[in-house]
Amino acid sequence: MKYMLLIYGPADGDWSDEAMQAEMNDYWAYEKAVADAGVSLGSEALQPVRTATTVAVQADGERVVTDGPFAETREVLGGYYLLDVPDLDAALDWAARCPGSHNGGRIEVRPVLEFEEP
Amino acid sequence: MVFREERGRLLATLVRQFGDLDLAEEVASDAVAAALERWPRDGVPERPAAWLLTTARRRAVDVLRRDRTYATRLAVLQVEADRAGPAHLGEDDDVPDERLRLFFTCCHPALPVEAQTALTLRCLAGLSTPEVARAFLQPTATAAQRIVRAKKKIRAARIPFRVPGAHELPDRLPGVLRVLYLIFTEGYAASSGDALLRTDLADEAIRLTRILRRLLPGQREVAGLLALMLLVDARRTARTDADGELVLLDEQDRSRWDADAIREGRLLVVEALTGSGATGAGPYALQAAIAAVHDEAADVATTDWSQVVALYDVLGRVAPSPLVALNRAVAVAMRDGPAAGLALLDDLSADDRLRHHHLLPAARADLLRRLGRRTEARAAYREALVLVGNEPERRFLLRRLEEVSR
Numbered sequence: 001m002k003y004m005l006l007i008y009g010p011a012d013g014d015w016s017d018e019a020m021q022a023e024m025n026d027y028w029a030y031e032k033a034v035a036d037a038g039v040s041l042g043s044e045a046l047q048p049v050r051t052a053t054t055v056a057v058q059a060d061g062e063r064v065v066t067d068g069p070f071a072e073t074r075e076v077l078g079g080y081y082l083l084d085v086p087d088l089d090a091a092l093d094w095a096a097r098c099p100g101s102h103n104g105g106r107i108e109v110r111p112v113l114e115f116e117e118p
Numbered sequence: 119m120v121f122r123e124e125r126g127r128l129l130a131t132l133v134r135q136f137g138d139l140d141l142a143e144e145v146a147s148d149a150v151a152a153a154l155e156r157w158p159r160d161g162v163p164e165r166p167a168a169w170l171l172t173t174a175r176r177r178a179v180d181v182l183r184r185d186r187t188y189a190t191r192l193a194v195l196q197v198e199a200d201r202a203g204p205a206h207l208g209e210d211d212d213v214p215d216e217r218l219r220l221f222f223t224c225c226h227p228a229l230p231v232e233a234q235t236a237l238t239l240r241c242l243a244g245l246s247t248p249e250v251a252r253a254f255l256q257p258t259a260t261a262a263q264r265i266v267r268a269k270k271k272i273r274a275a276r277i278p279f280r281v282p283g284a285h286e287l288p289d290r291l292p293g294v295l296r297v298l299y300l301i302f303t304e305g306y307a308a309s310s311g312d313a314l315l316r317t318d319l320a321d322e323a324i325r326l327t328r329i330l331r332r333l334l335p336g337q338r339e340v341a342g343l344l345a346l347m348l349l350v351d352a353r354r355t356a357r358t359d360a361d362g363e364l365v366l367l368d369e370q371d372r373s374r375w376d377a378d379a380i381r382e383g384r385l386l387v388v389e390a391l392t393g394s395g396a397t398g399a400g401p402y403a404l405q406a407a408i409a410a411v412h413d414e415a416a417d418v419a420t421t422d423w424s425q426v427v428a429l430y431d432v433l434g435r436v437a438p439s440p441l442v443a444l445n446r447a448v449a450v451a452m453r454d455g456p457a458a459g460l461a462l463l464d465d466l467s468a469d470d471r472l473r474h475h476h477l478l479p480a481a482r483a484d485l486l487r488r489l490g491r492r493t494e495a496r497a498a499y500r501e502a503l504v505l506v507g508n509e510p511e512r513r514f515l516l517r518r519l520e521e522v523s524r
Contacts, residue, residue, distance in 0.1 A: 001276050086276075086278070087276045087277070087278035088228060088275045088276050088277045088278065089277075089278050089280070089282075092228075111274060111275045111276065
């Protein structure tokens with residue numbers, strides 16, 4: 001079953017170069033672990049939320065484009081992993097191993113909705 | 119009632135085989151209904167558990183034949199489950215006890231706590247949905263919705279039916295114990311309503327904890343929880359008088375305490391505090407030890423309050439909480455006098471987490487009363503009365519308020 005691991009972290013991270021390098025190393029190790037286990041269907045890190053742009057099309061067809069994320073929140077989406085694992089416990093284990101759930105971050109684990117072929 | 123024990127085991131075995139709680143509940147109910155109809159007529163079979171299981175399985179096969187997509191989905195689950203370990207499809211009278219996995223699924227941290235409690239009562243205690251609702255004084259619709267949502271989440275997020283591995287138990291077992299303890303405390307000191315006790319709930323909690331202990335013999339904290347329940351429940355008969363009014367510890371007729379329960383509880387405390395294991399004494403073991411100190415004393419005056427305070431000191435390190443601090447303050451008051459306890463309670467008054475509890479103002483009121491500070495005691499009793507949810511406790515506080523108002 002497929003699960004999204006949505007990584008949320010503080011919006012304003014005041015990270016030292018050292019801390020950033022350590023985090024990168026942790027993520028490289030994690031990437032390798034999920035790849036070796038054959039559970040990863042994809043993952044990306046997202047650029048900081050200040051690079052975000054939000055789009056909404058209104059009922060009359062007008063396109064509204066605004067600077068910034070859809071909501072100003074203290075914690076922002078930083079990246080994701082899409083995993084294929086047997087059950088929720090396995091997904092939670094992988095989420096706990098991910099650097100994104102450490103150092104003040106949190107990971108939301110959500111099952112993917114599967115549709116029947118039409 | 120006769121069927122309750124069998125129901126739990128039957129459900130657990132069916133869940134194990136079919137991997138679906140709804141299907142398991144449906145066919146388990148059908149099997150029990152069939153038994154209630156046939157057995158008075160045809161006689162009780164030699165191996166009733168096996169009869170129920172066979173009947174339920176046949177019904178399940180019928181259901182799956184009629185609903186292909188359901189069957190396909192379950193087949194997928196079954197393959198995965200088999201990969202995790204071979205199914206224990208015991209022969210006729212060898213029906214293994216699969217309830218342990220049901221404990222851990224019902225109490226999975228991915229479910230909200232109220233749902234964990236409702237599911238545990240429903241699946242392991244065999245309560246009907248209205249009975250579950252009554253247990254926590256909710257409308258039936260509320261309990262029903264909680265259970266439906268929980269089952270939906272189990273299915274949608276694929277919460278597995280499995281017993282956590284040994285390395286996961288330290289993370290998962292406390293959740294199960296918490297649910298059992300919640301059921302017990304609700305039965306022992308009902309959070310609202312007319313009765314102080316709902317003895318059947320407390321009994322149910324004890325029964326389930328005994329089952330858990332049988333299934334997990336090596337776990338000290340399960341022994342600790344059972345000890346705590348027995349040692350507290352031992353005082354049950356003395357806790358209310360003939361009119362259902364609350365009788366405090368210092369006024370209870372100790373001859374009415376259940377000596378057998380105390381004896382068993384004390385043995386369990388020893389096991390819980392000293393049994394083999396890497397970690398030190400857990401919170402339930404410590405609370406049980408405190409209850410044991412009370413139960414061993416002839417009266418409040420001769421209770422070893424120093425030991426009680428010492429145990430609260432440890433408990434405060436192992437499982438700190440404002441309620442622990444509050445109880446410790448009360449014990450300090452018994453050991454060192456009301457003024458000492460009051461000072462500690464005043465430190466707690468800033469703690470937000472106690473804001474909705476009547477226990478803090480009630481404790482303060484009691485100490486103020488003992489110090490003869492009647493005006494302040496009256497104010498504190500009034501504060502407690504705003505927050506108390508339980509009728510017999512409310513009446514008790516009213517009586518105390520009256521005493522300090524004369």
